[in-house]
Amino acid sequence: MTDIRPNANFYSIGGKSVHDGGSVEYSEYRRCWQENPVNFVLRDFPLHLDLEATSRCNLRCTFCDKLPLLKKGQLGDMDFDLYKRMIDEGREHKLWGVKLSYRGEPLLHPKIAEMVAYAKKNGVLDVYFNTNGMLLKEDMASRLIDSGLNRISISIEGTSAEKFEKERIGASLDVIVRNIEGLRELREKKKTGYPKIRIQTVFYPDADVSAYRNKWQTLCDEVAAVDYKDESRREKGIVRDWACPQLWQRMTIEWDGTVLPCNNDDIRSCSPGNSAEKSIYDCWHDEKVENMRLAHKSGHSDEIKDCDGCPWRTAQINKNKLQAPNRKL
Numbered sequence: 001m002t003d004i005r006p007n008a009n010f011y012s013i014g015g016k017s018v019h020d021g022g023s024v025e026y027s028e029y030r031r032c033w034q035e036n037p038v039n040f041v042l043r044d045f046p047l048h049l050d051l052e053a054t055s056r057c058n059l060r061c062t063f064c065d066k067l068p069l070l071k072k073g074q075l076g077d078m079d080f081d082l083y084k085r086m087i088d089e090g091r092e093h094k095l096w097g098v099k100l101s102y103r104g105e106p107l108l109h110p111k112i113a114e115m116v117a118y119a120k121k122n123g124v125l126d127v128y129f130n131t132n133g134m135l136l137k138e139d140m141a142s143r144l145i146d147s148g149l150n151r152i153s154i155s156i157e158g159t160s161a162e163k164f165e166k167e168r169i170g171a172s173l174d175v176i177v178r179n180i181e182g183l184r185e186l187r188e189k190k191k192t193g194y195p196k197i198r199i200q201t202v203f204y205p206d207a208d209v210s211a212y213r214n215k216w217q218t219l220c221d222e223v224a225a226v227d228y229k230d231e232s233r234r235e236k237g238i239v240r241d242w243a244c245p246q247l248w249q250r251m252t253i254e255w256d257g258t259v260l261p262c263n264n265d266d267i268r269s270c271s272p273g274n275s276a277e278k279s280i281y282d283c284w285h286d287e288k289v290e291n292m293r294l295a296h297k298s299g300h301s302d303e304i305k306d307c308d309g310c311p312w313r314t315a316q317i318n319k320n321k322l323q324a325p326n327r328k329l
């Protein structure tokens with residue numbers, strides 16, 4: 001039986017979930033998020049879109065594997081009219097979730113608050129993004145609260161400022177902490193309760209989860225970790241009955257409109273097109289993407305060139321210690 005585990009790479013390690021379970025519609029969204037991949041149920045439109053507000057970043061992290069790629073003329077901000085067109089299409093198909101980050105720092109987009117507000121105005125239940133927190137100053141925090149942002153995830157590795165700043169070149173842990181405190185104070189002053197704040201780290205092999213939780217849980221609503229994936233470890237030829245849940249949940253659109261079937265930017269040969277020229281609906285049902293789903297569903301994900309060697313696939317297979325299937329020649 002093909003192994004497929006939604007959110008298998010995510011761990012909530014402290015506090016209360018930032019997901020808003022207060023409405024029936026939101027509960028249905030999260031139910032579909034968990035159950036559709038497991039049952040291979042394909043909705044007529046993605047549940048969620050990762051829309052890259054910008055590929056630019058204000059930091060130069062030593063561990064960032066995307067920097068060489070982005071330096072090759074691939075830095076830019078998403079056009080606001082293109083963004084609105086995708087949200088408008090999503091409104092027609094009951095789009096439930098939007099994440100406004102992918103490779104860059106979303107707070108660099110000059111219209112990031114307007115992007116949030118437009119999505120909320122058009123019925124998107126869950127609007128959020130990941131940020132390094134350096135640009136989350138008072139004015140920006142106020143605009144984001146007023147825009148209706150549901151949640152925000154701030155990436156902090158470890159508990160030591162010295163180590164953190166050595167790896168995240170251009171960052172100051174003290175500044176980030178003050179910005180989070182300021183966001184919380186403004187949230188309380190405005191009496192909105194939103195955005196919910198998550199502080200999260202990559203689950204490095206030597207991570208001290210207890211120390212991390214104790215350090216940050218009083219500063220946010222939820223403390224979390226995601227699996228470490230070794231970008232240098234691209235193991236080819238791993239044959240396992242494993243399927244990627246993203247193919248039944250979401251799509252990624254880069255700042256220039258390039259559509260990807262998942263949030264692995266090495267999957268470019270499987271791109272169904274560009275959203276400036278093709279609808280998200282048609283991309284979701286494109287033959288390339290449908291063939292990916294068929295291969296994953298039948299336990300042949302290794303036969304998709306860009307999936308074979310995917311660091312996330314490798315990490316999940318090794319973690320779950322899946323057995324190789326018996327295949328008939």
